[in-house]
Amino acid sequence: MIRSAVTEEWRAGLLHWLVNTASRKLVIAAIDFVNPAPLMWDFEHEPRKSELAQRYTILSSTPAECARRLQSGAADIGLVPVAAYALASGQRIIPGCTVASLDIIRSILLVVRAGDGVTGVKSVALDTASLTSATYTRILFDKRWKIFPEFLPHAADLDAMLAKADAALLIGDPALLALEDREKREARTGERLEYLDLSHEWRSWTGTPWISAFWSVRDEAFSPETVTAAQVVEDFQHSRDNGLVHTEDLVSEWSARIAVPAATLRTYLTRNVHYVLDDACLDGLNLFYRYAAECGALPAVQTLKFL
Structure with missing residues (x-):
């Protein structure tokens, strides 16, 4: 037993x-x-x-x-x-x-102060949420625009980013929301900004999709x-x-x-x-x-x- x-x-x-x-x-x-x-x-x-x-x-x-x-x-x-x-x-x-x-994506934006546009950028605040978008941004500045700004990691907050840099990289939902808030922000601050869709910039330059x-x-x-x-x-x-x-x-x-x-x-x-x-x-x-x-x-x- x-x-x-x-x-x-x-x-x-x-x-x-x-x-x-x-x-x-x-x-x-x-x-x-x-x-x-x-x-x-x-x-x-x-x-x-x-x-x-x-x-x-x-x-x-x-x-x-x-x-x-x-x-x-x-x-x-x-x-x-x-x-x-x-x-x-x-x-x-x-x-x-x-x-x-395959072209415009809307959710990966380089937001630049209007005026000289990209050519006047000396510093870029990078959304820390994605290394990939930051790397694409570095490639575009280095190889397409032939400009070499300082890159500053930053949380996704457009106003705070532009307080520290000439341009800001936003990805995902914060980028979509920034586009929706574009007119209201300009009315609120009086500042004109350029919103560059980086997927479109990549496609126009290379002819290949943005991954x-x-x-x-x-x-x-x-x-x-x-x-x-x-x-x-x-x-x-x-x-x-x-x-x-x-x-x-x-x-x-x-x-x-x-x-x-x-x-x-x-x-x-x-x-x-x-x-x-x-x-x-x-x-x-x-x-x-x-x-x-x-x-x-x-x-x-x-x-x-x-x-």
Whole structure:
């Protein structure tokens, strides 16, 4: 009887261990901005939300923080600024998913005091939320405009940024809100500003898309106790596809969250942002890495690695 009881207890313990280790979740570092909202559709909406919650845990933060969590091992998968990939090791890209733009994006702005415009810029306050947009900005100044200002990291506050610098880089929701507030700010301050869409500047100069972010996965994320790499690719591409189908639902949700009109959000999600990491995007991505290395902004990236 004693031996039988011990055996049953051992079997129960083994079963408990197998059940728990077999269901270890992968941690996703996500971005709480409107621009990646279509990529997150299945993770945030039924009927797949509950199913995916059995495989993944989501942590939301800024793009820069997503990259830090992924590199430190605090997350297994992250929607990271593409610049962070050049600084990381042991990571692979989930194919097919991105936050990019084929021309005007609206949510990445260089705001410059009117007058001399870019040619008169001696200092730039950089939004600290994304290393990628800061790197694109450095490339444009260095290679396109041939100007070499001082770059100052700063929180996203346009008035405070322009109090310390001649120009300000804003990304994400703060950039969208700055555009909406443009006329009111000019009436309030009497100051005329130029709002340069940096994705449009990049496209006009290089002819390639602007690539902001993609899903990156730590090589060490997978084990026999997690979902497979193939399952991850399927889950994330499926979520992207469903998000693109539910644009109107996202417009309704986000117009209630941020002070941007529904019509503006609709244009933004359907025309300004591009969500498929296709060949044209890969061309733009490789050009970005090449120019960033030439400027000394990032280490060289020899080969992109995919799941």
